[in-house]
Amino acid sequence: MAASVSVSGIGAVSPAGIGLAPLVGAVLAGRSLAAPDPTLRSCPVTVACRVPEFDPKALGVRRPALLDRYTQLALVAADEAMAAAGHSVTDRENARIAVVLGSGAGGTATFERQTLALAAGGADDLSPMVLPAGLLNMAAGQVAIRFGAMGPCLAPCTACASGATAIGLAKQLLERDEADVVLAGGAEAPVTPLYVAAFARMGALSPGARPPVEVCRPFDRARDGFVIGEGAGILVLERRDDILARGARPVADVAGYGASADASHVTAPHPQGRGAELAIGRALQDAGLAPGDVAYLNAHGTSTPVNDAVEARAVLAALGEGMPVSSTKGVLGHALGAASALEAIIAAVCTRDGWIPPTANLVDPDDACAGLDLVVGRPRRRPVAAAMSTSFGFGGQNAALLFTAA
Amino acid sequence: MESLTVLKEILVTKFDVEESLITPDATFESMDLDSLSQVELGTTLRKRLGVRITDAELQAVETLADIQRLLTTEH
Numbered sequence: 291m292a293a294s295v296s297v298s299g300i301g302a303v304s305p306a307g308i309g310l311a312p313l314v315g316a317v318l319a320g321r322s323l324a325a326p327d328p329t330l331r332s333c334p335v336t337v338a339c340r341v342p343e344f345d346p347k348a349l350g351v352r353r354p355a356l357l358d359r360y361t362q363l364a365l366v367a368a369d370e371a372m373a374a375a376g377h378s379v380t381d382r383e384n385a386r387i388a389v390v391l392g393s394g395a396g397g398t399a400t401f402e403r404q405t406l407a408l409a410a411g412g413a414d415d416l417s418p419m420v421l422p423a424g425l426l427n428m429a430a431g432q433v434a435i436r437f438g439a440m441g442p443c444l445a446p447c448t449a450c451a452s453g454a455t456a457i458g459l460a461k462q463l464l465e466r467d468e469a470d471v472v473l474a475g476g477a478e479a480p481v482t483p484l485y486v487a488a489f490a491r492m493g494a495l496s497p498g499a500r501p502p503v504e505v506c507r508p509f510d511r512a513r514d515g516f517v518i519g520e521g522a523g524i525l526v527l528e529r530r531d532d533i534l535a536r537g538a539r540p541v542a543d544v545a546g547y548g549a550s551a552d553a554s555h556v557t558a559p560h561p562q563g564r565g566a567e568l569a570i571g572r573a574l575q576d577a578g579l580a581p582g583d584v585a586y587l588n589a590h591g592t593s594t595p596v597n598d599a600v601e602a603r604a605v606l607a608a609l610g611e612g613m614p615v616s617s618t619k620g621v622l623g624h625a626l627g628a629a630s631a632l633e634a635i636i637a638a639v640c641t642r643d644g645w646i647p648p649t650a651n652l653v654d655p656d657d658a659c660a661g662l663d664l665v666v667g668r669p670r671r672r673p674v675a676a677a678m679s680t681s682f683g684f685g686g687q688n689a690a691l692l693f694t695a696a
Numbered sequence: 697m698e699s700l701t702v703l704k705e706i707l708v709t710k711f712d713v714e715e716s717l718i719t720p721d722a723t724f725e726s727m728d729l730d731s732l733s734q735v736e737l738g739t740t741l742r743k744r745l746g747v748r749i750t751d752a753e754l755q756a757v758e759t760l761a762d763i764q765r766l767l768t769t770e771h
Contacts, residue, residue, distance in 0.1 A: 355710040418735040
């Protein structure tokens, strides 16, 4: 039997602020953090959930001007996670520390700015840092540099499921004894003209006819698209026995991981939600648990008309009627690849602290949700023995994670 | 702004070089600027001051005083 894998530390940078505490406070409060974003003035959609007052230098990031924002966010979250796990930053190289850090957009802001510089001034105006700062695997590389982590270093991309995929792969690395400590999660900084305009052109973003804080309304009948967000979520994973042996306390156990593909359409979910259903089923199987064991599902719940309806059907099919469900994207917006890591963090903390957060702005549930126990208004305080988080990326790439109380 | 002031400001704000390290005899090594950072410095100086420092000229640079000389002679 594979060794049990647990979370030993958590770090979060989110629209709620720097650290796990503000993230938990915000999702429990259940109020949207969306606001007009001054950098999007020329975009068709101007509302976003941005990390407020993020000063990387003050937060210990070295030479932030040479890094993309998504890497800055990742480094700050990684520092918090390692400190919480009881591991300090040292100059020592350690071949048994691995990094699995996913992203969907990578350093898109860097590429966008440098493409404009190239077009305007030619190659001489192009920064030599464009690739070292912009590449999709650089957050993972920088985190490895920061902690002397010479184990496997991966940057999985499954679009908006990237952070969840990373955590699942990290679990497998530990089960196969390829590392002792894995920094796993996702980082994303896509509040940029290209990403916002591109999602807007696809009709994926809410056109924002309502006040910003009412725009994102997962599972609500009046939902009309997602609100883009940003952030980073990092979990330190270790084998449970190793955590206990060094006298630390696990936050939660990473009990199950399931992955699948829709193999159906580049952006629209499988019409019957088969891909989502498969991922959920595989996570249950990996954990050796039954649908009835799951006490809470933190849904992908983007607030797009299609996702939420299909996901509701898939959850009913895979987990049965009466499942307590909420989407914390109502509060945090959609940080693409980082969203799945931040939501995994929320699911893990639910099992430790015994609460279920509500979905912001959900007042009139979609018909497709009939049979689900949608959590609205206030958080529910109750023991959560097992919590699942689902994440679905463009490309039809799906991941489900199942955390159990440690 | 005087070119020396701009050079200093770039080193401090963009590359986080301690002000106490920014002396005429400072080298790229003493300021911990790798070859990519050196090219980035050249690109930034050109954008800010309109002074073109070629990669070859940068490679011949040994100290900050050399860069200052490049900035003033090109003016």
